[in-house]
Amino acid sequence: MDYFELTEKLDRIERLLASNKEVLTFEETCEYTGISRSYLYKLTAAREIPHSKPNGKMIFFEKKKLNEWLLQNGRKSKMEIEDEAIKYTLKRRNGQL
Template sequence: MDNIELEQRLDRIERLLIANKEVLTFEEACEYMGISRSFLYKLTSTRKIPHSKPNGKMIFFEKKKLNVWLLQNGRKSKEEIESEALKYSLNNNTK
């Protein structure tokens, strides 16, 4: 097994371990969300993302809260909008 293949397998194992954790460190949160360290620092310093600093230094993130944050401001698909419009027009026509 060559080094590249071994590194790829280790990366997959690390991602699986992170996926099973409920609380993530700063580095793990960056990896989990696919964002840079500087962007995450900006989000935490402006308090735009939920996080904890139990000892005033290290930053931790609850994965459930990160998921909620990541999925905020969702956009509906064209099909969802058309379906809602049809339901709305049918409800208004029966009144």
């Protein structure tokens, strides 16, 4: 096994371990979300993303709240919109509205 393969396996192990954590550090959050350090800092400074600063220095993120924040303002797929339109049409035809 060469150096590149070993480094790649270690990176995968680190990502797997981080994915099981409930609380993430600033750096782990950047890697988990794909958000750059500067933009994540901007979001925390503006209090636009849920985070904690227990001692006033280090920043931590609860994974559950982070996932909720990432998934806010969801967009429906074309299939979901079409299904809703069909259901609405059927209700109107049956006089349920």
